[in-house]
Amino acid sequence: MSPPAFAFMGRRSMSDLNRGSKNGGAVIRGARCAQRAGESAWYSIQIDSGRVSRVGGKVSPSSISQAGCVDIDLTGYLVLPGLVNAHDHLQFALYPRLGDPPYGNYVEWGEDIHRKFAGVIAMHHGVPKDVRLWWGGIRNLLCGVTTVCHHDPLWRVLQREDFLVRVVQQYGWGHSLALGGDLLKARKLMPCETPFIMHACEGVDARAERELHELSRLGVLDASTVLVHGLALDKAGIDLLQSRRVSLIVCPSSNDFLFKQLPLMNILGGIENLALGNDSPLTAEGDLLDEIRFAIRRCDIHPDRAYAMVTEAPAAALRLREREGTIGEAGVGDLIAVRDTGRSPADTLESLSMHNVEFVMIGGCVQLASEAVWERLASEARDGLEPLWIDGIVRWLRAPVEELLSQAETALGVGQVRLGGRAVRSADSHLREA
Ligand SMILES: [Zn+2]
Known part of the structure; x- marks a missing residue:
């Protein structure tokens, strides 16, 4: 069955969205599911009230027939946990990469782009x-990101229950x-258990190098601290971070663009909580999957x-408490699916681009579907999805796509x-041809 012509879809506005599922109930079956980086197995996943209630074995017909429970057959797919993007500035998603690199540090970059690209910045603003x-x-x-850590004020739209991905809510930042x-x-305004996130050592010059020691003198390096970048860290700096149990988020493609230098993984690798972030498109490449491939290669x-x-x-690192990043009982029902090529979850992840992500579920609700997966969905799971054409493919998204595109x-x-x-553009013409 072809997707219905877009003209017949009920359009949504930014004010009347909801997560779609009435009770966040779903059963995923038929797919190979990731257990950890190198392990997977064929099992079913049952989700109730947005949480994984059962993993493994057969799912009873009575649970599928429960009111509001969506049954999704993902035979031929590999299901992975929803990804966590540890660093982004969501307001810059539509901007092009801006800069005239190489720079010595982030302050130089910021001043330079406001001088040289004022027109581009004003237009996007x-x-x-x-x-x-x-x-x-x-x-x-x-x-395939289901949780993102936004590094800027937590503006009201990002606090909405129906925002299309989870945005980390409990954090302090500078x-x-x-x-x-x-x-x-x-830092002192935040409860001590709350992660406190800062860019640090973003650059290759003496100023960037000095930052870690200045932060140490300030007394803001402890087990709740999360630093972003750390490009200028040397071995002594890494030792200091380890001794204070500080977490680190690296964004290599952004560093490569601005400073023509990459984080030194041979010395960073010992950090307990070392995460990968895809900084905004102002400096980073593509998206988190592009960042993963960049980091590996x-x-x-x-x-x-x-x-x-x-x-x-x-x-x-971000003190997420709902088992984000895993598929496990009592954890959030946040899953993604890609075609199963028989490779391990980690090896599959290395090979992916956004073109391969065909299904995303958050809290038991379908947030994204490819055209192939759309055809497998029951009408209640399709309700509220709008199509978007991007880079040659169509994705059905739980977002007011037409309104966002028009604006x-x-x-x-x-x-x-x-x-x-x-x-990106409207999917209208593509769907009419289908
Ligand atoms: Zn940043």
Whole structure:
């Protein structure tokens, strides 16, 4: 069956969305499911009220027939836990990469782009901020991210239950030593268990190198601290982070673009909670899946380690409490699915781009479906999904796609909208041809 013509779809506005499932109930069956980086097995996953209630074996027919429970046959697919993107600035999703590198540090970069690219920045600023934030959610959803840590104020739209991906809600933050104001005061305002996140050592010059020791003197390095980048860290700096049990998020493609240098994984590898982030498209490549491939190929990170860096490691660093990054009983029902090629979960992840992510479920509710998966969905699971054309493919998303596209095109021009560097446009003509 072909997807219905878009003209007949009930359009949604940004104010009337909901997560779609009435009770977050679903049964996933027929798929090979990841257990950890190198292990998988064929089993069913039952989700009730948004949480995984049962993993393994057969699912009883009575649970499938339960009111509101969606039965999804994913035979031929590999199911992975939803990915965690440990670092993003969601409001910049539609921007192009901006810079005239190489730079010595992030302050130089920031001043330079406001001098040289003021027109581009002003044009993108013409897209309303909430619309840009939704696009930030879409950029993450398309590549299988179900939880993202946004490094900026937690604007109201990001606190909504129906925002299309989970956004980490409990965190303290400062931009950085140079641009973050009174970091010690900000840190003290947060309960001590709350992660406190800062950019640090983002650069290759003496200023970037000095930052770690200045942060240490300030007294803001402890087991709740999460630093982002750490490019200028040396062995002594790493030892200091380890002794204070500080977590680190690396964003290699952003570092490569701005500074022509990569994090030194041979010395960073000993950090307990080492996570991977895909910084905003202002500096990073593509999306989190592009970042994973970049990290494996350019930074010599083993695929098993890369798998951990987008699942359990960021969940630990960011103190996520709902078993994010795993598929396990009592954990959140956040899953993604890609075609099963028989490879291990980690080796599969290494080979993926957003074109391969065909299914995303958050809290038991379908948030994304490819055209092939769409055909397998019951009508209640399709309800509320709108199609988007991106880079040659169509994805059905739980987002007010047409409204978001229209508002972006008003500021940027019809046919000129790019998301993480990829062209996006209405799926209308594609679906009419189908
Ligand atoms: Zn950043």
